[in-house]
Amino acid sequence: EVQLVESGGGLVQPGRSMKLSCAASGFTFSNYGMAWVRQAPTKGLEWVATISYDGSSTYYRDSVKGRFTISRDNAKSTLYLQMNSLRSEDTATYYCTRERMGRYFDYWGQGVMVTVSS
Amino acid sequence: DIQMTQSPSFLSASVGDRVTINCKASQNINRYLNWYQQKLGEAPKLLIYNANSLQTGIPSRFSGSGSGTDFTLTISSLQPEDVATYFCLQHNSWPRTFGGGTKLELK
Numbered sequence: 001e002v003q004l005v006e007s008g009g010g011l012v013q014p015g016r017s018m019k020l021s022c023a024a025s026g027f028t029f030s031n032y033g034m035a036w037v038r039q040a041p042t043k044g045l046e047w048v049a050t051i052s053y054d055g056s057s058t059y060y061r062d063s064v065k066g067r068f069t070i071s072r073d074n075a076k077s078t079l080y081l082q083m084n085s086l087r088s089e090d091t092a093t094y095y096c097t098r099e100r101m102g103r104y105f106d107y108w109g110q111g112v113m114v115t116v117s118s
Numbered sequence: 119d120i121q122m123t124q125s126p127s128f129l130s131a132s133v134g135d136r137v138t139i140n141c142k143a144s145q146n147i148n149r150y151l152n153w154y155q156q157k158l159g160e161a162p163k164l165l166i167y168n169a170n171s172l173q174t175g176i177p178s179r180f181s182g183s184g185s186g187t188d189f190t191l192t193i194s195s196l197q198p199e200d201v202a203t204y205f206c207l208q209h210n211s212w213p214r215t216f217g218g219g220t221k222l223e224l225k
Binding site: 035037044045046047050059061062095100102103104105106107108109110111 | 152207216
């Protein structure tokens with residue numbers, strides 16, 4: 001059974017950093033691209049970043065480029081999102097998701113809440 | 119960026135009704151359009167990928183159609199457990215972009 005379990009969220013002050021993790025199990029992690037998608041409270045979904053199966057390629061939305069870094073450790077089957085210079089508009093539930101054939105997200109974690117506030 | 123315009127934003131229907139939700143892309147996205155269902159407090163669930171392919175385990179009352187810029191999600195006979203918000207997602211170009219969502223309620 002595919003499982004994606006996010007951790008590392010919480011309350012953080014504006015301008016500070018936070019690192020999210022996503023532990024994957026039930027599939028061969030190193031064969032799949034992975035992504036982070038977020039959802040602000042009562043809002044819609046917003047793609048944040050994607051990383052290729054081997055970590056050689058990464059893609060970001062403009063609003064997080066230069067502040068967020070997506071990475072992975074295939075030996076540990078874990079996906080990461082390092083978030084620096086956090087802003088109030090980064091407040092959201094962050095979902096880890098598996099990308100299939102580069103064309104759709106098929107499995108999602110339950111999400112982790114990040115609140116940026118002083 | 120490709121804009122995804124989803125309609126309607128809200129939909130009220132009765133059990134057994136045929137329900138359609140539309141998604142329009144601001145430019146050609148071929149068939150790289152996916153549909154998700156999100157129930158309150160839960161993660162999104164993939165229903166349809168590549169415009170018309172039914173994800174494993176999803177009931178056959180859900181179907182998708184379209185290509186290019188215009189896409190449709192159809193529920194052939196609405197069930198109580200289908201109450202949720204539905205999102206479309208284009209996976210053709212960067213950045214990936216979602217529709218604004220359709221909240222489906224029972225009448």
